[in-house]
Amino acid sequence: MAKTSAATPPLLRRVNAGKLLGVLSSAGVMTGTGLIEATGLTRATVHAVCNDLIGMGWVVELDPGRDDTAVGRPSRRFEFNSHAGYVLGIDVGAGKTTVLVANLRGETVAKAGRSFTGVESPTDRTEVVDEAVVEATEAAGVTDSEVIAAGVGVAAPVDRDGNILVDDEFWRRFDAGLATRLSQAHGWPVLLENDANLAVLGEHWRGEGREVGDLVVLLAGERFGSGLMDSGRLLHGSRGGAGEMVYLKLVEGVGDTAGIARTARERGAAVLTDPTTDTVLRDLAGADPVTAEMVFAAAAKGDEVASGILDEVACRTARVVATLGILFNPELVVIGGAVAEAAKSLLPGIEEQLATFTATPPRVAVSPLGDAIVSVGAVRHALNYVEQHALDLTLTPRPT
Known part of the structure; x- marks a missing residue:
C-alpha cells in the first residue's frame, strides 16, 4: 500500500509535478517536447520534474524511439506507470456486492461478486464484502500493500466525513463499521460514498454523461x-x-x-x-x-x-x-x-x-455501464484520491 511520504518537494516543483502527472496519467507515451507543449513548462523543468516522478515510481522512461531522419540526441519518452499501484471499486448493494480491481488508468484487472441472500445482519454483510475483496485481489495477483485506496458505494446517504445517515431503517442496514473493518483488515484507506453519487461519477467518466x-x-x-x-x-x-x-x-x-x-x-x-x-x-x-x-x-x-x-x-x-x-x-x-x-x-x-x-x-x-455503474464510479472515486494525494505517497514496488 502507498504510504504518506515524509518529504515533500518545494511548492513550485510540486505544482509542476502535479501538472505533468495530470497530463501523463490521461495520455499515452509522450516525449519531452510533447510535455513542453502540453504544459507550457521549460525543457529543463520538464526533464527535472520527470526525473523526480520516475524516482517516485509514478512515471517510467522508455527507450528512445529510433528515427533515422532525426538530428542530434533522440527525444526522451515518458509514460505514466499505470501499474504503480491499484485501486478497488466496491458496490455494496441491497442484494449483492461487486468488487473491481483496477490499475491507475482505471482498467479493470479482476472482478468478484457475492450475494447477500440469506445474510441478515450488517456485520455478516460486511464479512461477505470482505470475502469478495479477497477473491478479487487474489484473482488480480495484487497484495494489500499494492492497493492505494478503495472506493465503496452504499445504498444510503453518506456525509462528507464518510458517515452513513441512519434516519431510515433501510439505510441502517449499511451502518456496520464497513470502512473501519476493511481498513483495519487490509491497511488501505476506504472512501465511503453514496451509490448514486458514485454512479454519477462513473457515468461522467465512462458513460453517456x-x-x-x-x-x-x-x-x-x-x-x-x-x-x-x-x-x-x-x-x-x-x-x-x-x-x-x-x-x-x-x-x-x-x-x-x-x-x-x-x-x-x-x-x-x-x-x-x-x-x-x-x-x-x-x-x-x-x-x-x-x-x-x-x-x-x-x-x-x-x-x-x-x-x-x-x-x-x-x-x-x-x-x-x-x-x-x-x-x-x-x-x-x-x-x-x-x-x-x-x-x-x-x-x-x-x-x-x-x-x-x-x-x-x-x-x-x-x-x-449496466450493473457495473456504481463499482465503476467507485474506481473513479478512488482514482480521484490517488491523483489528489499522489505526491504525498510512497509507492510499494512490485516484486520482479
Whole structure:
C-alpha cells in the first residue's frame, strides 16, 4: 500500500509535478517536447520534474524511439506507470456486492461478486464484502500493500466525513463499521460514498454523461436514487442527503421510491392473480414468481397486458425525471443500474410524458455501464484520491 511520504518537494516543483502527472496519467507515451507543449513548462523543468516522478515510481522512461531522419540526441519518452499501484471499486448493494480491481488508468484487472441472500445482519454483510475483496485481489495477483485506496458505494446517504445517515431503517442496514473493518483488515484507506453519487461519477467518466457538466444519474432498479452533478461538481448536501428520493412519497402518480424493476415485477404479479387475464406473461412465469425481465419480454412479444404495465411504468418514471428536471435543471438524466438496458424500450414513453410535466425537460438516456455503474464510479472515486494525494505517497514496488 502507498504510504504518506515524509518529504515533500518545494511548492513550485510540486505544482509542476502535479501538472505533468495530470497530463501523463490521461495520455499515452509522450516525449519531452510533447510535455513542453502540453504544459507550457521549460525543457529543463520538464526533464527535472520527470526525473523526480520516475524516482517516485509514478512515471517510467522508455527507450528512445529510433528515427533515422532525426538530428542530434533522440527525444526522451515518458509514460505514466499505470501499474504503480491499484485501486478497488466496491458496490455494496441491497442484494449483492461487486468488487473491481483496477490499475491507475482505471482498467479493470479482476472482478468478484457475492450475494447477500440469506445474510441478515450488517456485520455478516460486511464479512461477505470482505470475502469478495479477497477473491478479487487474489484473482488480480495484487497484495494489500499494492492497493492505494478503495472506493465503496452504499445504498444510503453518506456525509462528507464518510458517515452513513441512519434516519431510515433501510439505510441502517449499511451502518456496520464497513470502512473501519476493511481498513483495519487490509491497511488501505476506504472512501465511503453514496451509490448514486458514485454512479454519477462513473457515468461522467465512462458513460453517456461524458463532457456533460449538469448531469443526473437515476438508479432505477429496486429503489429510485439519484446522483447529482452541477457544472461537473458532485452535490452532497449538508448531511449527504442531496439526491435522496424519499420525497417521491409526496408526488402524485408516484407515491413511493419503488424503482422500475420492482414496479414492473409487482404490477406483473398483480395481474396474474386474476386467472381470467389472458397474457403471455403467464406462460413465461409458469410456476415461478414474476420478474421484471418477464414483463419486458412479454411486452417485446406484443402482449397487451405487459405493454400496459410498461406504459404505466414509463409514465411514473417520467414524473420522477420531471421532478429532477424541475428541481435541478440538468442537461441530461441517465437511467442507470441493471435495469438500464431494458429501460431503453421505455424512453419514447418517458420523453412523450415528460414534455407534459415540465417546460424544460432534460434529455434522457440509458447508461451503457449496466450493473457495473456504481463499482465503476467507485474506481473513479478512488482514482480521484490517488491523483489528489499522489505526491504525498510512497509507492510499494512490485516484486520482479
